[in-house]
Amino acid sequence: MKVIVILAVVVVAAYAETCTSPADCSLTSCGSGSELHCVDGACTCTHDATGDGGCTSVNDCHGRCQHFGRYHCIDGRCRCTHF
Structure with a gap:
């Protein structure tokens, strides 16, 4: 099972669209x-x-994302992503 999860992460990372904005x-x-x-x-x-x-920094968002979401402070608002 671990191998499948790791493989899925690698595939997503390889195909992620890159950006600066x-x-x-x-x-x-x-x-x-x-x-x-x-x-x-x-x-x-x-x-x-x-x-x-x-939020004013990412630390203000700690614990606000459900299901192990990754939290960010973007434009003064806490936002969650899921990886």
């Missing part, structure tokens, strides 16, 4: 309720974190 993301599209962001050089769909959502 969301304007660079022409192939990535997000579902309803999600927004497109450039996170760590990869086009990424994010959704609102729990709580009021306000």
Whole structure:
């Protein structure tokens, strides 16, 4: 099972669209309720974190993402991604 998960992560990483801003993301599209962001050089769909959502740094977002989501502070709002 671990091998399958590791292989899936490698495949996703290899095919991720790279960016320096969301304007660079022409192939990535997000579902309803999600927004497109450039996170760590990869086009990424994010959704609102729990709580009021306000932040000044990533540390303000700790514990606000469900299902082991990865949290970010983007434009003063906590956002979650899932990897």
